[in-house]
Amino acid sequence: MTSLRKLGSSDLQVFPLALGGNVFGWTADEAQSFAVLDAYVAAGGNFLDTADAYSAWIPGNEGGESETVIGKWLAARANRSDIVVATKVGAHPAYKGLSAATIKAAAEESLRRLGTDHIDLYYTHFDDETVPVEEIITALDQLVKEGKVREIAASNISPERLQASLDFSEREGIARYVALQPHYNLVSRDTYEGELQETAARAGLAAVPYFALASGFLTGKYRPGASVESARAEKAGQYLASERGQKVLAGLDKVAKERSAEIATVALAWLAARPTVAAPIASARTVEQVPALVAVADLQLTEQELAELTEASA
Numbered sequence: 001m002t003s004l005r006k007l008g009s010s011d012l013q014v015f016p017l018a019l020g021g022n023v024f025g026w027t028a029d030e031a032q033s034f035a036v037l038d039a040y041v042a043a044g045g046n047f048l049d050t051a052d053a054y055s056a057w058i059p060g061n062e063g064g065e066s067e068t069v070i071g072k073w074l075a076a077r078a079n080r081s082d083i084v085v086a087t088k089v090g091a092h093p094a095y096k097g098l099s100a101a102t103i104k105a106a107a108e109e110s111l112r113r114l115g116t117d118h119i120d121l122y123y124t125h126f127d128d129e130t131v132p133v134e135e136i137i138t139a140l141d142q143l144v145k146e147g148k149v150r151e152i153a154a155s156n157i158s159p160e161r162l163q164a165s166l167d168f169s170e171r172e173g174i175a176r177y178v179a180l181q182p183h184y185n186l187v188s189r190d191t192y193e194g195e196l197q198e199t200a201a202r203a204g205l206a207a208v209p210y211f212a213l214a215s216g217f218l219t220g221k222y223r224p225g226a227s228v229e230s231a232r233a234e235k236a237g238q239y240l241a242s243e244r245g246q247k248v249l250a251g252l253d254k255v256a257k258e259r260s261a262e263i264a265t266v267a268l269a270w271l272a273a274r275p276t277v278a279a280p281i282a283s284a285r286t287v288e289q290v291p292a293l294v295a296v297a298d299l300q301l302t303e304q305e306l307a308e309l310t311e312a313s314a
Contacts, residue, residue: 005206005279006278007121007151007206008179008205008206009204010121010179010206011150012121012151013084015044015045015046015279015297016272016280016297017268017281017293017294017296018048018049018208018279018280019036019040019045019049019283019284020049020210020283021054021067021283022051022054022066022283023066024036024050024065025055025061025065025066025069026054026055026061026065026231027285028285028286030069032286033069033070034072034076036289037070037073037077038077039284039290039291040293040294041079043290043291043294043297045294046082046083046084047084047086047279048084048086049086049087049181049208049210049281050087052067052087052089052109052113052125053088053092053125054066054067062093063093064110067110067113067114068113070114071113071116072115074116075115083120084120084121085114085119085121086119086121086122086153087110087114087119087121088155089102089103089110089122089124090102090124090125092106092109095109098131098136098139099128099131099139100135100138103139103143104142107119107122107148111148117147117148118147118148118149119149119150121152121153121178121179122143122149122151122153123152123155123179123181124136124140124154124155125156126155127157127161133164134168137152137165137168137172138172138174140175141169144174144175149175151175151179153177153179153180153181154177155182156181156182156183157180159196159199162180162196162199162200162203163199163203165177166203177203177205178205178206179205179206179208179278180196180206180207180276181208181209181210182197182207182209182210183209183210183211184210184211184271184277185209185212185213185271186248186270186271186309186312186313187214187217187239187245187248187313189313192207192209197275200276201275201276206277206278206279207274207277208277208278208281209277209280209281210281212267212268212271212281212282213264213268213282214239215235216228216230216236217245218263218267219262219292220249220253220262220263220264222236222240223249224240244312244313244314247313249263251309252266252267254308255305255308259301261295262292262295265293265299266299266309268280268282269296269299270309273301273306280296
């Protein structure tokens with residue numbers, strides 16, 4: 001049995017790979033989503049990441065589709081107590097921003113769609129700098145006091161606002177962020193490394209990086225001359241055009257071959273070994289994509305392998 005990781009200073013114990021729910025109700029229909037969720041849990045996984053805004057960007061969708069699919073699956077499998085459910089507030093078209101009233105209303109909607117009485121980890125999806133951190137934290141603390149949220153976290157926030165939020169929580173003795181969800185991977189390091197990572201490390205926050213596989217680029221399926229049918233192909237193709245992207249792929253190829261591992265697994269293992277990182281997030285559209293993701297739990301890269309990949313991605 002894979003050992004779970006403690007999420008920062010919280011009591012939450014999570015599998016070292018969070019399953020991204022952005023594809024549920026988008027590129028994966030309900031049946032496919034259920035199959036992917038079942039495969040992830042069968043492999044020992046217990047950490048689901050979604051947001052109330054998924055997938056409002058699809059014509060005909062209004063947001064909340066992913067939460068609805070997860071809620072139906074939790075009900076069908078009767079396994080709510082085994083799963084750590086993370087969702088986010090602030091980007092749903094009907095609940096934009098982080099005013100106290102918006103946070104309260106959006107949380108109720110998320111609880112309803114998820115068919116649960118509590119959210120394990122509740123993130124502010126995008127910081128709303130028009131709202132004082134005091135108002136945001138107080139609203140989140142209220143949800144914790146009511147038992148509707150177990151732990152709070154932030155995503156897409158500046159180091160200054162993150163520190164101000166932590167300081168306010170400490171001063172008031174109220175709920176405090178335990179995790180941070182930054183954009184971070186082998187071809188996007190400056191989106192986290194530096195001041196934001198240092199702030200997280202000082203505060204003992206766990207990082208749960210999104211875009212862990214760079215929109216699929218770090219699975220190795222994008223190669224010069226190869227065409228890939230994917231909703232995210234254009235984004236991944238941009239990495240291929242860069243010198244760094246090519247050096248990273250070469251480094252991943254080498255380690256993957258030496259360790260008889262999938263390229264995606266190696267990319268995730270590098271990320272999982274970075275300071276502050278508790279569990280990278282990656283999504284799977286099909287059951288076939290799940291094994292390479294969950295295998296990160298059992299792949300420990302050597303210091304030399306980590307150093308080579310870090311150098312290739314510099």
